[in-house]
Amino acid sequence: MEEAKKTIILETAIDLFRTKGYSAASMQDIAEACGMAKASIYKFYASKEDLFTAAFVACHQTMLDQAAALDGDDSGTSLAPKEKLRRKIEFQLGYTIANHLFMIDFKELPIATNEHFIAVWKRKKAALHAWRRELLIEAYGERIEPYIWDVVAIFRGIHIEYLAYVQQKVIALPMAELAAFIVDRLDALVADLLRTKPKPILDAGNAQVNYLNPSDPAARRDTVRRLLEGMKRIVRELPKPDDTRAELGRVVTMLGEECGREQANPTLIRVLDAYLNAVPELRPSLRHLRYLLGEPGEQEQRPSTK
Known part of the structure; x- marks a missing residue:
């Protein structure tokens, strides 16, 4: 029963934070939406910051879990690596837009100074970098290992930049087409790196790459x-x-x-x-x-x- 209540509170909080934003959604709003007294919320979450942090973690874990489920088609047949990559990029683009509050830069929000949230945010950032790395190795094979962090950096930059244009409503392209465009650009990038074999800019000993780990x-x-x-x-x-x-x-x-x-x-x-x-x-x-x-x-x- 207690675990069910906690789940209801968390799911309700995610919906309210998603629609109203962190600052506008109060603990009283969440309590009323749950049909509970505010004191009941505090039994599970000591503060609004703690509740938002839990919602933040749940939202990102849901994204990673749902992305992992895209490895097969509707018949249960495993997809080709490039198609997996395209589907997961398409999914992440759509998921980020639908849950933009949990995906933004939090520097402007009061919670940005909360130590517990900062630690969770660092782990999330590391998990996303590792996820991107794994996507690319799965799609292009271990032959790109020498350039993996350069490809991750470029992939992340392309993703963030085009996503910003989507959020600003500058791009009206369906996410499936945008994802296919990004995969085509990654194909060209990887092919050029393997053909020309330049010296990698980023590697496991580089301070910039070490930043990708929790600091x-x-x-x-x-x-x-x-x-x-x-x-x-x-x-x-x-x-x-x-x-x-x-x-x-x-x-x-x-x-x-x-x-x-x-x-x-x-x-x-x-x-x-x-x-x-x-x-x-x-x-x-x-x-x-x-x-x-x-x-x-x-x-x-x-x-x-x-």
Whole structure:
């Protein structure tokens, strides 16, 4: 019952924040829309800032979850990588427009100074960068790894710029056509990079790329922890025998424990990574984990999960 109430409050808050904006939507408005006393809202959320932060997290998680569901067509058949990319770009464009309050730059809102929200916002930014990176690698293959952050940067810039024109109602093009246009531009970009092989501007050791990770150690540790928890969920849902899932789960736990050590063993991490990498469903998470941990041996840069 209590969990159901909390869900109702959160869903109602998302709707009100989406339609009225952060400043105009009050806790009293949310309480009335829920058919509850305002005191009932405060039992679950200590402040408007806490409620908005929860709504912000839920909105972005919904986007990532729904985007992940676009991997197949209506018949359940897996789509070609480029079509997956186009569909996910189209979906993100439409979702961002429909939920623009949760996708904007928050510098002008009072919540921008809330420490809890700032930490959540940093994790969201890192998750979106990782999501874009994974989209591009899935579409173009690991051959673009040397240029991945340059492509991510250009992709992000194209997406943000055209989205701004859509929001300003300068562009009347259907999102499907805009997404196809963006994919065509990415095709040309990737083809040129692979043909000319220029020296990458951004790489894993570049300070600008490090900014793509959560910028403080605590947020980075939390990202590693949540990534490992996600891997455990993936393992539990694998269509494999119980004993196989149990063994994979133990290996993920061992990997998490090793990542959490102050002086982690890079050789052991590589061995555990290689074992799990045999499972295709875990490869995107492992690629993200490698990125977060940095190159083996760079223990001073390795975030602890403790």
